[in-house]
Amino acid sequence: MSLSGFLFALGWFLFVICPIATAVVTVVAWRKPSRVLTTLVIALTAGTLLVAAILPEAAPPVVVAITAVAALVIAAAGGSPVVRLLLDRTTFDEQEGIHGGIVVGERELLRGGEVIGLLERLAVAGAIVTGFPEALAVIIAIKGVGRFTELENGAVRERFIVGTLGSWIWAAAAAGLVLLTRS
Secondary structure (H helix, E strand, C coil), X not given: CCHHHHHHHHHHHHHHHHHHHHHHHHHHHHHCCCHHHHHHHHHHHHHHHHHHHXXXXXXXXXXXXXXXXXXXXXXXXXXXXXXXXXXXXXXXXXXXXXXXXXXXXXXEECCCHHHHHHHHHHHHHHHHHCXXXXXXXXXXXXXXXXXXXHCCCHHHHHHHHHHHHXXXXXXXXXXXXXXXXXX
8 A cells, every 4th residue: 555545544534533523422412411512512513524624535435424324423412412502592481391391381392302303303414415405395394293283382482493493503514524525
């Protein structure tokens, strides 16, 4: 193997460490939420996007495949602490329910938001990575129809919009890792 071939392989090996490390920290931040870990996840993801954007050529297929798996983990698991951070900054005195929603009157609304968010981010990132943007319309339609009856209250609408936009932006950023390795 020539020196240039060795350096090429070493460079891609070192790049693969970035999304894998980000995915690992993301899962830890999801399971043990803290502002420090969430900030680290955001920084690692931004750094990995930057590195992927400046790479001089398309990655070998094995690097793209590893990055795709890591990106799906980053999208799904990483969105939970990031969206939680966004919601903490935008919600006010809503009481959190026992099922993860918010209590309005006697009802708990937006129950199961974390699980729905995980599935939503996985679907959004998957649609982007596979080059099937039409699926995004289906995803948002399903979510809107599923939550429509709960959106009569301003605080609920705000939480729904912030959570959805935060999830989608995060999933798109994670999917961007894969797109950048292909170019």
